[in-house]
Each structure stands twice: as structure tokens, then as C-alpha cells.
Amino acid sequence: MIRLERAALPVDTAAQLKVYTREVEQTSEVDRKDTAARLWSHSTVRRRVRDGLLTVLADMAPGHQRCMYCGDSQGTDIDHFEPKTLAPVRTFEWLNHLLACAYCNSNQKRSRFPRAEDGSPLLLDPTLEDPLAHLRLVLPLCTYKALTPQGEACIDVFGLNSRGVLVDGRRTAYGTAKQSVELWRIATDRGQYDKAAEVVRIAWNRPLADVLVAMFHQSGHPAAGLLFDGEEETLGLLRDQELRAAFLSRA
Structure with a gap:
């Protein structure tokens, strides 16, 4: 989400x-x-x-x-x-x-609609709340960790971790997202700005855009070095301010 x-x-x-x-x-x-x-x-x-x-x-x-x-x-x-x-x-x-x-x-x-003890909804409406405050995508496992009761409810109700097709799809999306940031850097360094823009457009139009969102979000986390252990090159690209501006302007 x-x-x-x-x-x-x-x-x-x-x-x-x-x-x-x-x-x-x-x-x-x-x-x-x-x-x-x-x-x-x-x-x-x-x-x-x-x-x-x-x-x-x-x-x-x-x-x-x-x-x-x-x-x-x-x-x-x-x-x-x-x-x-x-x-x-x-x-x-x-x-x-x-x-x-x-x-x-x-x-x-x-018709499932779990509520907290105070009656407030536990499911997340992504037009009202940022799911990043409630759910963390564990990279590269590509399963979700609940940060709040709302996140836990979403994982349960929508089967975010139990539906194998979603988890496998996120792993593929993670691989293609890493390729996208690499291709953007190569195209930009070569002055191929139209190609770089197309890389960004395609990256956001793929299914499971939550993977790309999670990558950029977690690259700014204080523990990013641990979250991207063994993937320092990808982390460096995600922290590139020019690249971030290009990708996040389309988010």
C-alpha cells in the first residue's frame, strides 16, 4: 500500500x-x-x-x-x-x-472491518493515512512487518504476507526497481535525459509500486546501512539527490 x-x-x-x-x-x-x-x-x-x-x-x-x-x-x-x-x-x-x-x-x-477498542477503524485508507507509518517492507524478503495495530490488521485482512504471489511479485519488483535506478544513472551520465525520464515513468507504472516507495523511504532511515546490507551500491544510488528528485517527483 x-x-x-x-x-x-x-x-x-x-x-x-x-x-x-x-x-x-x-x-x-x-x-x-x-x-x-x-x-x-x-x-x-x-x-x-x-x-x-x-x-x-x-x-x-x-x-x-x-x-x-x-x-x-x-x-x-x-x-x-x-x-x-x-x-x-x-x-x-x-x-x-x-x-x-x-x-x-x-x-x-x-465485509471484514476490524475496529480498535475505541471504535476507530484498524484498516488503512491510503487516501487518509500514509501506510509507511504503519507498515514496513522488509527488503529483500519483501514481506511486511507491522509497526502498528493498523498495519497488523492490513496484513491479516488483505493477506499481504500469506499470498505467495504477492511476496514473489515483490521480490521481482525489487530486482527491477534496482535495475531502474541503475539505468537512470547510466542514462543521465550519458546525457540521455529522455531515456532517463522514460525509465522513471516505467518504474512507477509497474505493479507493486510499494516496493519502490519502500526503497526510497528506507534509504533515508538511520539504520539504512543494515537495511541494505550487501547492497551498498543500490543504497548509494537511492541516496543520490539528483536521482531522488527525478523519481520522487513522480511518486
């Missing part, structure tokens, strides 16, 4: 969401869950709001429309961060919508 910025919706989509939210609110509390589910699944309602939501969510997502939770698969589903079965009034609330892959949405998260 990486930090994302929430964008503004088209005016007509935002207006339609408000109409349906009012319709749910005006329903008796006991019937709200059924009303929200009926409206969300209604073909006319979905046609009026789905395209607008998906377009903006796709633009917000990492890489080429990657899932905002795992960062690997294509985001195909509009996920309700707080499930509509638990918070029906938020079914059509823009701030409650994230882009998820079908696996994270239907196989992993479903």
Missing part, C-alpha cells in the same frame, strides 16, 4: 451520489441496509455513478489502475472502505470509495 491523493469527482457524479445518499438516509434505520444494497445493485443507479467513480479512482490508483490495497492486480471493483452492510448511509459517499482488485475485495476483505 502507498499513500494516495483523493481527487475531485465530476460535478454530475457527485450530485448523483448525494441524491442516493439522501434516499438511504430517508429510509427507516431498520431498512437502510436493504435499501442501500438494492440501490447499489440497481442497473440504472450503477450506470449513473459507476463510470464516473471508476474513472477518477483509476486516475488516483498506483501504476496502471492497480488495486489500492495489494498494489498488484488491476483494480476492477469499487470497494466500500467501510462496508455498506455495516454503514449503509456511506454506500454512496465518495470518501468511502476505493479501487480494489476482485481478489482483495471479494476473497480477502469482504
Whole structure:
């Protein structure tokens, strides 16, 4: 997971969401869950709001429309961060919508929404909080270590460490990310600035951009020498201020 910025919706989509939210609110509390589910699944309602939501969510997502939770698969589903079965009034609330892959949405998260003792959500909304404060990617193992209860909940609910395809994918992403920073340095030293810019663009558009984010973040850690033990050349590149400026301006 990486930090994302929430964008503004088209005016007509935002207006339609408000109409349906009012319709749910005006329903008796006991019937709200059924009303929200009926409206969300209604073909006319979905046609009026789905395209607008998906377009903006796709633009917000990492890489080429990657899932905002795992960062690997294509985001195909509009996920309700707080499930509509638990918070029906938020079914059509823009701030409650994230882009998820079908696996994270239907196989992993479903209606799971763990809360802390004070009632606050334990899952992370990457448009509200920076996952780096809650999760640390252990390089080069490419498994996550929880730094907070929120991080622990995300690892559990989304299977961030138990899904072998994600861990293997991150290892591959780590290798390609190291190659990317090396290629950028070579191209820049040769004055091939267009090629260097293309290296940056491709690096961020690959799946599992969380690996690249973690590499730059951890290269500035006081214990970076230990975190990148045996990979001093990579660490040196990640600390190169010119390279950091080129890559992080696209983050």
C-alpha cells in the first residue's frame, strides 16, 4: 500500500451520489441496509455513478489502475472502505470509495472491518493515512512487518504476507526497481535525459509500486546501512539527490 491523493469527482457524479445518499438516509434505520444494497445493485443507479467513480479512482490508483490495497492486480471493483452492510448511509459517499482488485475485495476483505477498542477503524485508507507509518517492507524478503495495530490488521485482512504471489511479485519488483535506478544513472551520465525520464515513468507504472516507495523511504532511515546490507551500491544510488528528485517527483 502507498499513500494516495483523493481527487475531485465530476460535478454530475457527485450530485448523483448525494441524491442516493439522501434516499438511504430517508429510509427507516431498520431498512437502510436493504435499501442501500438494492440501490447499489440497481442497473440504472450503477450506470449513473459507476463510470464516473471508476474513472477518477483509476486516475488516483498506483501504476496502471492497480488495486489500492495489494498494489498488484488491476483494480476492477469499487470497494466500500467501510462496508455498506455495516454503514449503509456511506454506500454512496465518495470518501468511502476505493479501487480494489476482485481478489482483495471479494476473497480477502469482504465485509471484514476490524475496529480498535475505541471504535476507530484498524484498516488503512491510503487516501487518509500514509501506510509507511504503519507498515514496513522488509527488503529483500519483501514481506511486511507491522509497526502498528493498523498495519497488523492490513496484513491479516488483505493477506499481504500469506499470498505467495504477492511476496514473489515483490521480490521481482525489487530486482527491477534496482535495475531502474541503475539505468537512470547510466542514462543521465550519458546525457540521455529522455531515456532517463522514460525509465522513471516505467518504474512507477509497474505493479507493486510499494516496493519502490519502500526503497526510497528506507534509504533515508538511520539504520539504512543494515537495511541494505550487501547492497551498498543500490543504497548509494537511492541516496543520490539528483536521482531522488527525478523519481520522487513522480511518486
